[in-house]
Amino acid sequence: MPAIVAQGICKSFRDRPFGPLKQVLHQVDLEVEYGAIFGILGPNGAGKTTFISILATLLRPDQGQARVLGLDVVKDAHRLRERINLAATGAHFLWCLTVEENLRFYGRLYGLGGRSLNARVAELINLFGLVEHRRVTFERLSSGLKQRLALAKALINTPELLFLDEPTTGLDPDMAQLIREEILRLNRETGLTILLTTHNLREAETLCGEVGFLKEGRVLARGRIPELQRRLGLGDRLTIVFQDGLPALDYARLPGVLTHQLQPDRVELQVDRVEERLAAILEAVSQTRKNVAQVRVKEVDLTEIYHEITH
């Protein structure tokens, strides 16, 4: 049985009291296997947070059923909460408590106490490199440290399933990378099932075995990113401009090329992963002995995938 099974989830909200109902989720279905990292991708307002909140028992669906770790998210919410946890974008905890006090507070909420609480707090503080900051109050931590604390808090009960709601939004690239590595390590070493939301395609590519695209409350497509890219014929855009016209080359057979377009002085290639293919493509081009004037790379972004999926 999968770790998450959601069927026909619908949710509506009112913007204001007595205002009209606005449907945020329309019949959303999802299955996530145990031990997987599954990404829910979508722009702001797509319904990602609403969906993840329903699965995390923070919100009740209007219609549909969801079972997480074999438990119903409404009927068995209390039992389920013992086995899951959540870290969200823009970590928020009580400002005047230190790193250690915040972790102790949340540890106690899961029934930890005495030596087991001390040991778990110490372990997480070490794991997330918070030793130097253990006595610093939350309000005085940098964004990166706050996010590390959020992840540490999310592991305080040794969950079997972790919800990450845009875990790297607002972080500098180094810190975001560190957090991603930590997520991967956790999944690899502990087999933790992770459901994360993001609007960062690169992040999803790095972390997720599989993704689902959510837009206006509907799942438009799901699968592995390279498969989706292939299915949609999408890829990074590589433009090579030549000084003396195009060389004769079978561009379609160059490594990773999905589609190509020829113009008098340039070729525009769509490549599945430009960072992996660029060297080989330039090597093939250089063998034609034509001078290259310019190489431009534009990585495929979520907007393009959305455009492709929705049109």
Next chain:
Amino acid sequence: MRLPTDFAKIWAFAARSALVNRRNVFAVFEMLFWPGVAIFSVGLLTRFLKLDPETVTFILIGAVTMNTIQIAQLDLSYALLYSVWAKSLKHEFIAPIRLTHILAGSGLVGLARGFLVFVVMGVLSMWFFDMDLSRPGWGGLAIFIIGMFLNAAIIGAAVLALVLRFGQRAEVAAWAFSYLMLLLCGLYYPVQVLPPGARELAQIIPLTYFLEYFRHFYGFPADSAHPLLYGFSQSVIYLLASYALVCYTLKSAYQRGTLLRLSE
């Protein structure tokens, strides 16, 4: 029910409230400065008016009651307001906790702080204004203190429900609610002086009966034949009603997405 884990969850809220109070300079003001100001301003007013000792005690009991209840109910009301201010509500409610853990944990700190305020104000009243707190005996005193805390718990739970429904806007209610109740229950005056209509309202406030009970030791006969019966039975009914209201608003918060909205 698993007692050790339940105690840990209750202790989590108690320890958090205690830590926040310890780090908050205003908490010291709440517990020492304002009660001191209240007792001296009211006490000196009675001296200026040259009131007899019984009437002075009548009024000072009102001042002590008001401050004790205000402080005791604040910790309950703040239990969720802290999380709303910190925008951490969803992290608390994703944990396997129940409302009873929040109420018991924060209530414990409210009880301790309220008791401290009662002791400080009682000592100041005895010392500077010759109030005789020993006259009702330990039993009478204990019943009155329990009555005050029951009323504080009712207000605190009702404010918790408002916070879950309206969020930060309910902060004002934390103060307004208790002042309104204290106005009607005959804090500084017998309820007989209230205008018609307000007098009837006073009779459905349990604190009215606990004040009557305590003041009868000082020569002010109780209006009701059984003030404790009315006081305790009303308290139990209101406590159960406020608890049901908090449970209902929490259920509704899960439906409306209030927990998420208050965490943004």
